[in-house]
Amino acid sequence: MFSSRLDWNFQTNRLSALLKTRRHVLDLTESNPTRAGFEYPGEEILGALADARALRYDPEPRGLLSAREAVAKYYGDVPASRILLTASTSEAYAYLFKLLCDPGDEILSPRPSYPLFEFLAGLESVRVVQYPLRYDGAWHIDFHALEKAITPRTRAIVVVNPNNPTGSFLKREERAKLEQFGIPILSDEVFSDYAFSSSDSCVRSLTGAANVLTFSMSGLSKIAGLPQMKLGWIVASGPGHEAALDRLELIADTYLSVATPVQIALPRLLEAAVGVRGQIAKRTQANLALLKSVARPLHVEGGWYAILQVPRTKSEEDWAMELLDRHDVLVQPGFYFDFESEAFLVLSLLTPPDVFAEGLKRVLAEVE
Numbered sequence: 001m002f003s004s005r006l007d008w009n010f011q012t013n014r015l016s017a018l019l020k021t022r023r024h025v026l027d028l029t030e031s032n033p034t035r036a037g038f039e040y041p042g043e044e045i046l047g048a049l050a051d052a053r054a055l056r057y058d059p060e061p062r063g064l065l066s067a068r069e070a071v072a073k074y075y076g077d078v079p080a081s082r083i084l085l086t087a088s089t090s091e092a093y094a095y096l097f098k099l100l101c102d103p104g105d106e107i108l109s110p111r112p113s114y115p116l117f118e119f120l121a122g123l124e125s126v127r128v129v130q131y132p133l134r135y136d137g138a139w140h141i142d143f144h145a146l147e148k149a150i151t152p153r154t155r156a157i158v159v160v161n162p163n164n165p166t167g168s169f170l171k172r173e174e175r176a177k178l179e180q181f182g183i184p185i186l187s188d189e190v191f192s193d194y195a196f197s198s199s200d201s202c203v204r205s206l207t208g209a210a211n212v213l214t215f216s217m218s219g220l221s222k223i224a225g226l227p228q229m230k231l232g233w234i235v236a237s238g239p240g241h242e243a244a245l246d247r248l249e250l251i252a253d254t255y256l257s258v259a260t261p262v263q264i265a266l267p268r269l270l271e272a273a274v275g276v277r278g279q280i281a282k283r284t285q286a287n288l289a290l291l292k293s294v295a296r297p298l299h300v301e302g303g304w305y306a307i308l309q310v311p312r313t314k315s316e317e318d319w320a321m322e323l324l325d326r327h328d329v330l331v332q333p334g335f336y337f338d339f340e341s342e343a344f345l346v347l348s349l350l351t352p353p354d355v356f357a358e359g360l361k362r363v364l365a366e367v368e
Contacts, residue, residue, distance in 0.1 A: 005122050015320050019330060026329045026359035028347045031304065033225035037352045038279045040225070044272045048265035057260060061253035062245070063233070064260075070267040071233050074223075078207050082236050084248050087257040089190055089232045090120060092217045095251050096186055096234070097124040099244060100155045107186075108149055109158040110141070112166060112337040117158060129154070132340065138299050139168035143177055150181065157181070160188040161203065162195070165307060165337050165346045167300035169195070169202035184213040190222040194281055195302040196288060202301065209237040213244060220266075222304075224273030225280055231262045280304075284349035287356045291347070295364060304350045307334070309343070310367045316343045319367070327362040 012020075019025065030036055062068065063085025072080045086092040093116075097107065103125035109117045111130035121128045131146035133139050146157075157178060161170045170178075170187075178185060187206040195204070207216045219232025236245050262269075284304055291297050291306055298307040310319055316333030323329045334344030351359070 005125060008119075014317065015324065015330075015333070018321060018324055022324065022328060024328060025324070026327075026355050026362065028329060028331050028351055028356065028359045028363070030348045030351045032227065033276075033280060033350060034228065036283070036350050038225060038276060038283075040276060041272045044268060045226075045265075048268035048272075049261050051261070051264045053264050054261040059253075059256050061249045061256065063258060064263045067231075067263040067266040068233075070270050071235075073267075074270055075205070075207055075235070078235055082207075082241060082245070084234045084236070084245060084252060085258045085263065086219075086232045086234060086252070087230045087259075088221065089188065089217050089219050090116065091257060092215075092219075092232050092234045093117070093120045093186070094124060095248055096156070096215055097121060097126050098251050099247055100184060101126045104153065105155045106151060106153045107156050107158060108146065108154060108183075110160060110163060112163075112334065112339045113160050114164045115337060126155075127153075130338065131157075133163065133166060133168065135166075135298060139163065139166045140171070141174050141177075143174075147181075150183070154183060156184045156186050158186045158188065159206075161206070162191050162302035164191065164303055165305040165332075166298070167191075167196075167303040167305060167307075169199075169204070169301045170206075171201050172203055173201075175203050175206070179209075179211040182212055184215070185209070187214060187216045189216050189218045191303040192218070193223050193277055194284060194304065196285060196300065199301075207235045207237055211238060213238045213240045215244075220262075220269060220273070223277060224269055225276045226269065226273070229262050229265075229269065231258060231266065280350065283353070286353060287349040287351065290353075290357060291349075291360060294360065297347075298344075304348060306347050306349055308345045308347060308363070308367075310345055312343050314343070316345065319343060319345060323363060323366055327366060329359045329362045331359075331363065 068080040068083040071083050072078050106127045106129050118128045129149050132142045134142045206214045214237045216235040220229045221227040320333045332346040
């Protein structure tokens with residue numbers, strides 16, 4: 001009766017089922033900035049959305065020029081002509097899968113990483129093949145495994161920069177090796193503004209790619225802490241990007257999903273984002289510093305998350321279940337992100353400081 005693309009497991013997992021029975025939980029998984037206690041410039045945001053120009057509909061498949069120019073200003077060196085607006089980064093992925101893939105084609109994505117890719121690809125009848133990130137005190141791409149994963153049906157390589165949840169940035173030498181494959185690169189850069197340190201070896205963005213067709217994605221969800229505004233974008237670069245944008249425009253014209261009010265508001269929203277972004281950066285850096293002062297998390301270079309390795313005396317799921325059941329602390333087990341081995345817990349650095357401090361205290365009391 002239903003499409004095989006929706007042949008997913010609809011059962012509630014053990015951790016979610018237990019969470020439903022709890023009323024007061026220290027949530028160390030918080031990823032929604034609008035619920036994390038930040039101060040937003042409410043008048044400026046609401047005023048931007050009240051612009052009278054929003055009463056007129058002028059459909060523009062690539063996005064209104066004024067909005068694309070605002071994105072170009074955010075980057076500083078990217079012309080508006082290389083930008084196409086979407087309703088979210090998830091929609092950007094869907095557009096790019098439509099652009100590059102026929103049903104049954106393959107996309108290479110990193111492991112560990114955010115598990116959304118398989119769902120998005122499945123809805124486009126595209127197969128995800130994972131390539132591993134290895135850890136030896138720092139994260140790096142296993143290029144031997146990546147090369148072995150390439151087949152005649154490989155259509156793109158996904159890079160999350162910095163990665164979620166490892167917080168690792170792409171390195172210059174890794175970028176050069178990736179480009180040598182000649183396969184289009186999809187670069188998810190939603191966390192790129194949140195670096196914990198500066199290093200010449202780290203690549204912050206692929207918007208200037210010249211050697212291979214590349215699509216950089218970001219949006220208001222992370223850089224402005226405004227996931228509810230539903231606006232993201234694709235920046236196309238490299239050989240063939242003009243032809244790619246022409247085809248992306250056809251896809252976007254089919255849906256016309258980006259709302260006019262948020263497009264008109266975008267210049268002011270991006271200006272207001274500077275202060276919010278600063279608050280988020282300060283929060284994540286402070287929580288990371290606290291974590292490092294009492295434990296030894298895996299090396300992290302940016303993003304909103306940190307990884308804590310715990311004893312393999314029990315499974316990650318059992319660790320997470322016990323922390324919730326005995327201590328009212330919610331964490332994410334590493335297998336949610338396809339870690340290849342046990343046992344890792346993923347903590348959100350976005351968590352309000354008092355909650356993070358108390359939750360971390362309880363975690364360490366249980367695992368040490």
